[in-house]
Amino acid sequence: MEDLVQIEGLAKRYDGFALQDIALTVPAGTVVGLIGSNGAGKTTTLKILLGMLEPDGGTVRLLGRDPLSRDIDALKQQVGVVLDTCSFPVTMTVGDAGALGRVAYDRWDQRRFADLCAAFGLEQRKDTKALSRGMGMKLSLAFALAHHPQLLVLDEATAGLDPLARDEVLDLLRQYMEDGGRGILISTHITSDLEKIADEVACIDDGRLVFDLPKDAICDTAGVARCRTADLQAIATSGFMAPEDMLTLAHPYGTDLLVPDRFAFARAFPAIALDRASIEDYMALMLKGRKGGLR
Template sequence: MNALEFRKVNKTYGDFSLSDLDFALPAGAICGLVGENGAGKTTLIRLLLGAARPDSGQITLLGAEAGTPEFAAAREDVGVVLDEGCFPDLITVPQLERVLADTYLRWDSHRFNGYIDRFRLPRNKRIREFSRGMKMKLSIAAALSHQAKLLVLDEATAGLDPIVRDEVVELFREFTREEDHSVLISSHILSDLEKLCDYIAFLHNGQLLFCAEKDAMLEELGLFTGTAEQADSLLPEAVVGREASGYGGVRALVKRNLVPPTLELQRPTVEDVILFAVKGARQS
């Protein structure tokens, strides 16, 4: 079963449109959602959580179709971390836990308090006194403490120092060791996504340019650095994107199976793929 599915989904807000969105996240996998600000990531998440309705198309969450009673029930199985803290500022962690225990049917107090200790969060301070990073860690602790099957994370590693980010990334890996647990994570920190994700979905101007298995994608593509004459000799369909690299040189992202095997290529990063995809989309 897929953890989530979007089938030909369209949504328009004013002059912005999320167009013909069509992708799925298999159960047990982690998908990184990438795109510039305004690309449609937040709209996608709002649609998935039922905070907005599509103009057309079908959304399925943990096997339940949007607009059905089953869909509303499925949201109990979703842990959510948004880029802005959504907890009341004037309460403390113990007061928040009492609220969450009354909210979720399968709330796990022992697990929640374990994360509070692990993240070294104070219990006697009001949440408004927390830093952005502390609020993010509190949201992650809550999302992981009610036996969710799907985590939806919007910039969940933002505001965290590198050591804590690494710890949080490992927590998400631990979460998906159970075969029916999945993660959809939106982030601008592409190095985190490269370490964590099985799939990368890239939104640009409201359109899904690609959704691909990360390791297969990075194996199929290569980075070429050479002269403009060498780049011009390549098949047009072999070049995903190119840029000048100074002194007449060219740097290009290419499809390995369409270039001569004698051409020396480097393995790209996720960041390389995204940057060249953006440049290619702007050029077209």
């Protein structure tokens, strides 16, 4: 399958922050979630991908082209973007955003925009400055979807939406993905959204890629064992996992251990409580977990 986004060895340096050796792909037909703590480098990665920032190193391909090429405007006809705020000027109305889309995009679908606005409860005459954060994000989404882009790049697009509205948006994204040639790269802190729609999850921390895995490897295969100290000792001495590979996170009631294959672990240690790993559990253990469970 063709990759809609290809990032290799991406580097960008600022005072006090460096993005290093980021590699990421978004194959057609795939939803890739980008997670990580605040300031980890997610938005910088997306901005470089969209040609807003120039990288210091590495290669970036957006729909097969360099996003810094001078004829980038033609390429952007096929990309829909939602940034972390409703970015339309406060003087614009919802209808004005539609008018701008009509001029900017060759494949702008005014009926689709109007339908999405109606579904989201956005009145065409309403000023964007009068929209709440959630309604503003809905307008941004309607704008991003109304030209039938091949790739959607979403930066915290569901932030500020109530749970029902988030589900509505996720349904819309699933519907968008029914055309197999499309893809979504979504950066979010709401990892439960990714559990519902992502195919791959990549995590960036302190400017580095920590993991990039199929969602099923996290949510279906991996697990979190709820251990006591004696359990950890038993696991470490059993040879099931090398002690230096054991990632643990202590809390007042015990210690969580990240288990890459929970089915194999359950067979080996049937007496130890074991849960499926959520993306949040996995990320917390990967970012904050201590390596070498017993030390």
